[in-house]
Amino acid sequence: MKKVLIITYYWPPAGGPGVQRWLKFVKYLPEYGIEPIVYIPKNPTYPLIDEELQKDVSYNTTILKNNIIEPYGWASVFSKKNTKKISSGIIPDKKKQSVLQKLMLWIRGNMFIPDARVLWVRPSVSYLTNYLQGSGIDTIITTGPPHSLHLIGMELQKRFGVKWIADFRDPWTTIGYHKELRLSESSQQRHKKMERDVLNTADTIIVTSPTTKAEFEQLTDKPVTVITNGYDVEPVAKEPLDEKFTLAHIGSFLSERNPKILWESLSELVKEDAEFKDKFELKLIGAVSQEVLTSIEQHGLTDYVNNMGYVSHSEAVKQQRKSQVLLLVEIDSLDTRCIIPGKLFEYMASERPVIGVGPQGADFADIIKTTNTGVFVEYTEKEKLKDALKSYFAQYMGEGLKVHAIGLQQYSRRNLTNQLANLLKQS
Known part of the structure; x- marks a missing residue:
């Protein structure tokens, strides 16, 4: 069986979206003749914890651990609340940042390049250098963010001549929050150089979207493969749908993802339609920025909000299946x-x-369009959004609100792991 070393920062008991991709790949790789060996930090500072995810880790999986020095742990001495928010990606609006927040962002962006886990690179290279000798491993995978993990892969490739695959769950220098880090010109250039070095040294690049593939192909001649994220068959008991007309957002609701056209549309519908006003509920599941909550309040929607906070992954899946409509928002950029x-x-x-x-x-x-699973609107398409809400509400009132999805199997975790396994067998 082919052995592959996977270097990842996020691993159970970490919660949130960063852990899911490689947790599921590791779960299914043995079915395709690949033995995954996972290297993770021994003492990480995770912003979110979900102990239930441990059940997806097989007892047969080899897990390697090594100590990490976490600057976020130091920073929490001064402000635990701000540290947790920034480490989880919730960055306050520039106009509303305190002096402490500005300082923390400047230090994060300029003192720790490419990210706050860079201090794990050198000890990891040392630890894995000892482990790889005689291990029979000829392929290494690094996954980021944090993108500092790619520096581990680059050095191990140089030392051992192993095949190295760099997996980008998100872009590097073009990711949304990068502009918020108060980077100096020299720091920006260092990021770009590191990005180019990684892209031109790795044997293969994996990305999660066609646009990132096109972006990276402008920076490297190395092969770039798209393997998206996906879904797994979750063992969650089916429950009745919510009685209310629930519009649910699940996950971090960042300041930049503040869809004011949605709040305007909902506010108008509450005023225009007495039945909508009586039945509507906005479910927020996960961390929500103060800017989003303020916008909701300004549009007179606070009384309709059920702010549930962070919940376990299994509870999030249950809430998805119970909700009438699901909301997905990305930054307008x-x-x-x-x-x-x-x-x-x-x-x-x-x-x-x-x-x-x-x-x-x-x-x-x-x-969304090709799978027939809903409606997509741009930030300029308020009327289209309002019409979609009206249509779904009418179907809800007629007890016929459902979707008829097509072609979902291509996004199953097993199918995606099969794609990964084929790529690994070619390396």
Whole structure:
């Protein structure tokens, strides 16, 4: 059986979307003749914890652990709340940032390049150098963010001549929050150089969207393969749908993902339609930025909000299946056209209609359309959004609100792992 070393920062008990991709790949790779060996930090500072995800880790999986120095642990001494928010990607609006927040972002962006886990690179190379000798491993995979993990792969490739695959769950220098880090010109150039070095040194690049593939192909001649995120068959008991007309957003609701056209549309519908006003509920599941909550309040929607906070993955899946309509929002920026949120695939598998809001040319718009799982609107298409809400509400009132998805099997975790296994066998 072919052995593959997978270097990842996020692993159970970490919660959130970052852990799902490689947790599921590792779960299914043995079915395709691949033995995954996983290297993770021994003492990480995860912003979200979900102990239930441990059940997806086979007892037969070899897990290697090594200590990590976490700057976020130091920063929490000064402000635990701000540290947790920034480490989970919730960055306050620039106009509303405190002096401490500005300082923390500047330090994060300019003192720790490419990211706050860069101090794990050197000890990891040392640890894995000892492990790889005589291990029979000829292929290494690094997955980012954090993109500092790719530096581990680059050095191990140099030392051992192993095949190295760099997996990008998100882009590097064009990711949405990169501009928020208060980078100096020299820091920006260092990021870009590291990105080019990784892209031109790795034997193969894996990305999660066609737009990222096109972007990277402008920077490297190395092969770039798209393997999207996906859905798994979750063992969650089916429950009745919510009695209310619930519009549910699951996951981090960042400041930049503040769809004011949605709040305007919902506010108008509450005023125009007495039945809508009586039946409507907005479910927020996960971390929500203060800017989003303020916008909701300004549009008179606070009384309709059920803010559930962070829940376990299994509870999130249950809430997806119970909700009447699912909301997917991405930042309105050219840089985010490539982002295909991992929860989209679980949304589609939940058999509930999806309303997607995002930038023009978003990759996930095509997926929603081709799978017949919902409606996508751009930030300029308020009337289209309002019409979609009206249509779904009318179907809800007629007890006929459901979707008839097509072609979902291509996004199953097993099918995607098969694609990965084929790629590994070629390496």
